[in-house]
Amino acid sequence: MTNLTLRQLRYVEALARYGHFGRAASACAISQPALSMQVKELEEELGTELFERGLRQVTLTAFGEELLAQIREILRAVDELGDMARASQNRLAGRLRVGVIPTIAPYLLPTIIGELTRVYPVLDVYVRETLTTKLIEELKEGRLDTAIVALPVSEPSLTEVALFTEHFVLVRPKADAGKPVPSREALCAMKLLLLEEGHCFRDQALSFCNMRAISPREVLDGSSLSTLVQMVGAGIGVTLVPEMALAVETRSTPVSVARFDDPQPSRTIGMIWRKTSPLTRQLWQISEVVRASAQQSERHA
DSSP states (O other): OOOOOHHHHHHHHHHHHHSSHHHHHHHHTSOHHHHHHHHHHHHHHHTSOSEEEOSSOEEEOHHHHHHHHHHHHHHHHHHHHHHHHHHTSSSOOEEEEEEEOTTTHHHHHHHHHHHHHHHOTTEEEEEEEOOHHHHHHHHHTTSOSEEEEEEOOOOTTEEEEEEEEEEEEEEEEGGGTTSOOOOHHHHHTSOEEEEOTTOHHHHHHHHHTTOSSOOGGGEEEESSHHHHHHHHHTTSOEEEEEGGGHHHHSTTSOEEEEOOOSSOOEEEEEEEEETTOTTHHHHHHHHHHHHHHHHHHHHHO
């Protein structure tokens, strides 16, 4: 097998990830027929099919599943060659792939990207916003260089660097302004609005309320903090919001904000990256820029 190419391997990995020729082709910035042809040529070279083609999606064959793990190892090793080249330079340059969770991205990214661009003018920052579990998966597969998440993530293969801690505040209808701040126990009895399953902020809020075991009918779910605050403004219930989101999410909604008594609920925000990353030294430097950016955002909030 002398005709395998890295391009074909990347196309196979993308098709396995998206399960759809059109979406995979879009992610790879090529036409669907071109991607399909390259995958087919690889299958012919290997002498077996890697995918089962359905009407609306494609799935890996048993052999395809086995091969995919090897393909991802190869692609990760190739990407790390580029990382090693970047790490050997005296300045940070080239593409930096950064993941961010949704409860951070809208509130800190503008400041962070602006500061990184100022400090490292030849750095090309690529941002990926998704849930923590997905960011960890993409980090471990080498598709991201680093991620900004809520700590801890407790992954042995990843370095965790704490950047700052922020409190959660209670957002309730405007009519409740001035009322006593409810205790944890009282909060459990209220109609609590939370982010949908998969968001770490949901788990942190439930932990504060001692509501780990909870039936689906006891809370209402939203897809974003903005949705939750809008629902509170409509008088549907109450919610918890991280401090960094307050200025953006409450500026045009009729709600009131209250702080809990100590110990206040909080979360620690940090950066994570692979312990084996050749960019470790540079990522430590970047973490200091991100920390300073967060402090700047807090002062201007």
